[in-house]
Amino acid sequence: MSTEFSVEVYQNEYLAAGATEVNAIVTVTASGAPTGPAQPSGSAAEVIIVDCSGSMHVPRSKLSSAKQATAAAIDTLRDGVEFAVVAGTDEARLVYPYQQGMSVASPQTRAEAKDAVKKLAANGGTAIGKWLTLADSLFSTSSASMRHAILLTDGQNMHETPRQLARTLDEVAGKFVCDCRGVGTDWEVKELRTIAERLLGTVDIVAQPEDLEADFRAMAASAMNKAVADVALRLWTPMGATVKFVKQVEPTLVDVTARRTEVPPRSGDYPTGSWGSETRDYHVCVQVPSAATGEKMLAGRVSLVAGDEVLGQGKILAVWTEDTALSTRINREVAHYTGQAELASAIQEGLEARKAGDVETATAKLGRAVQLATETGHTDTAKLLSKVVDVEDARTGTVRLKRKVETVDEMTLDTRSSKTMRVRKKQPTES
Template identity: 35%
Template structure:
C-alpha cells in the first residue's frame, strides 16, 4: 500500500490497475486511492497559528457586493454569513476580507497592513467592515481572486495553509471566460478556494472554473438564508487542513506518455492541464489536505508495438509529495513508491480482466456528462434533448445506486404523455445550475473500494472503429479514437 507518515498525516496509496493488456491496446489505466489519516492521537490541534500547534492558517473571505445583491435582502443575509464565518475562525488564524463588484477592495485589514491574526478585537472590527458594505457595480470574479492572492503573498509563507471562500449571485459579466481562466491560473497552487452560487441568477461555469482550478468545493445555495450554515461548515472544514500543498508525482518510463489525470472522488476534476514538469517527474497539484481520501484515474498512452509480448514492463512509478520547508527546493515524498506494471498479451483470444472500479468510474463520468448536457440543452431551449439526457442520467444514477444525484434529478422531472420522464415545466434557473454543478460530485471514497458495490460486471466489448477494448460496458464513445459507440454507421 505504501504507508508513510509525514508530519501530521499518514498517507497510503492503493493502486487498482489490471496488468494484462490486449495485444493492440494503446493505453493503460490505474485507479489510485489516496488516504490520509492522523499520524497519532497525540497530534497538536491544528489551526491556531501558534508554534507547536499545527500549521498556520490564513483565510480570505470574498464578498460579492454587486448591485444585484441588493435584491431580496441577499446582501444582508450574506453579511450574516460572512460574520458567522469570522466568529468560527480560531484565534491566530490570519484573516483578510475582500469586497468585490466589477473591481475588488480589501475591506479588512486596513490599507497597507498584512493579514490580521484573529482575536476578539479583530473579529469586532472585521464584522464592522462587513456590515458597512453597500451593493454597487457588477461582477468580475477574476479580479477578486487576484486581490486575495496578493493578500496571501504579502502575509504568508510556504508552510501556511491558505484558503479562500467566495459566493456570487450573478453572472460574471465584466470579464471574459478567458480572463477568468487566466486569473485562476495566476492563483493556482497558491491557495484553495471554495465557491458558492447564491440564489437563482448565477451561472455554474464561473463557479466551476474557480473550484476546479483552485481545488475547492462548489455548491448551489438556492435558499439565501442557508448561506450562513454553509459558511460556518466551510470554515470548520478549512481549519482541518494540515498539509498546505500536495502533489501526485509520476515518473514515466521511455515508452509511455501521460494521457490524463482525473480526480474521480469526491468530485470529478480533470487535472491534466495543471501538470508541472519537475526534473524526471510530472507533478500534479492536489491542493491542501486534511485527513480523508481521494481517488484519481491515471491513464498512460503508448504505441502497442513498442511493448514486447508477454513481458512485464514498468510503465510508471507513483508517489505523493508535499511542499518543501522554507529554503529547500525538493518536494519531500509522503509515501513509498508504487509501480505501474503492464503486460501486452500476444493473443486476441486472451481474456483481459476488467477492473470493476474503473468500470464504475467511467459510468460515473457518463452520468456527469448526461446531467451537464441536460442542463445545457435546457438553457438553449432544446427540450427534446434535455428530456433525453434527463432520462439517460436517471438510468445511470439508478444503475450506479447514486441516491444523491438520483434525488436531484427526480426533483426536476415529471412523467411525460408517454409515461417517460421529462424536465418539469417551470423548473428554476437555480435548479438547472445546481444540476449542472452537482454533476461532478461523486461522493466520498468507500472505506474498501475494492470490495465496494460497483454495480453489474459485464464484458466491456471493443470499439467497432479501432477494435480496442472499451473501459466501460455502457461507454457512449471510445476514448482512444473518439468514435461513438452504437452510433449509426460506426465501424
C-alpha cells in the same frame, strides 16, 4: 510531519495482445493531521470575499445573510490565523483589516472584523477577477503555507470579459485554494465551476440565503483542519509512454491533466492542493507501447510529494496475456469512476442542450444520466434528475423533459453533477 499518507492502486493490469491503454484508480489517504489549536499558529491564512454588488439587495435578506455567514466564518478561525475580508463589486475593496495586508485572528481582531462586516452595503457591479487579484495580493503578504479563500456571489461576471477572468485565473492558480458559492439563481454555474476547478476548490449552490451561515462555517472549519499544503501527485512513466489523463474522481470530478508541471526525467506533477485527514481518488490513464504476450511492464509510478519530500508511492502495472478471461475483466474501481464521469458529462451536456432548445439531445443525455444514476445507486442525483425530467423507465433511461422546471432545481443538478460517490474498496493490487 505528523500527517501520514498512503497510496493504493486499483486496476486490472492484464492487457490483451496489442492493447496499449492502462487505467488505474489511485486512492490517497492522509491521516493523523492535527486539528484545532494544536496546529502552528501561523500555518494558515484565510480571505473571505463577499459579493456586495447592487443585486445583493434583492431580496434584502441576501446581504444580511451574507454578513451573518461571514461573521460565522470569522468566528471559526482559530487564534493566530491570518485573515482578511474583501467586498466585491466592479472593484475589489479591503473591508478588514483597515490597511493592506492580513490581520492575525484573536478575540479583538475577530470582533473588529465583524463590526466592519456589519457596515457592508450593496452597490455596483460584478468583476470577480478583481476580487481574486486582491485576494492574491493579500496572500502575498503572508508566510502561511495553507492559503484558503471563500468566494460568494449572486450574479454573473458582467464587468469583465471571459478573457480577462481567464487571465486572472492563470495568474493566481496554484497560489491559494478557493471554495465558491452561488447564492440565489442569477449566477452562472459554468463560470463558478471553472473558478473552483482552477483554484482546486469546491462549488455549490446556496438557494436560500439563510443557509449561508452553516455553509460558511463548514468551509472555514474544513480549511482550519488542513495540515499539509501544496501536495502534488507525481506520475513517472516509462520511455515511449504518454499520459492520456489524470483526474480527481472523488469527492468531486476535477480534470488536472492540463495542470502538469514537468519534473525530468519522465515525471510530471499534478496539483492536489492542501490536505487534512481525508481520502481522495484519482483516475490515471497511460498509453504505453505494445509488448509481446507474457511481458510485464511498470507502466507508471505514482508518488505524493510536498516539495522534495515523498509522502507515499504506488505502482501501475501492465501485463500482456492471451487469456481473455483476464484481459477483458474490468476493474470495479475503474468501472465505477468511469461511470461517474459519464454521469456528470451526461447531466451537463443534457442541461446545455435543454437551454439551447435541442429537445432530442437533452432527452437522450438526461435519460442516460437517469440510467447511470440508477445503476450506480446515486440516489441523490436521481432525485435531482426527477425534478428536470419525468422518468418512465429508470432502468432503460426512458424519460420525457418536464415542460416547466424551477431554475433552482436545474442549477442544483448542474452544480452537484460533479460530486461523486466512493466505491467500496476491495484489496488493492499494489500499495
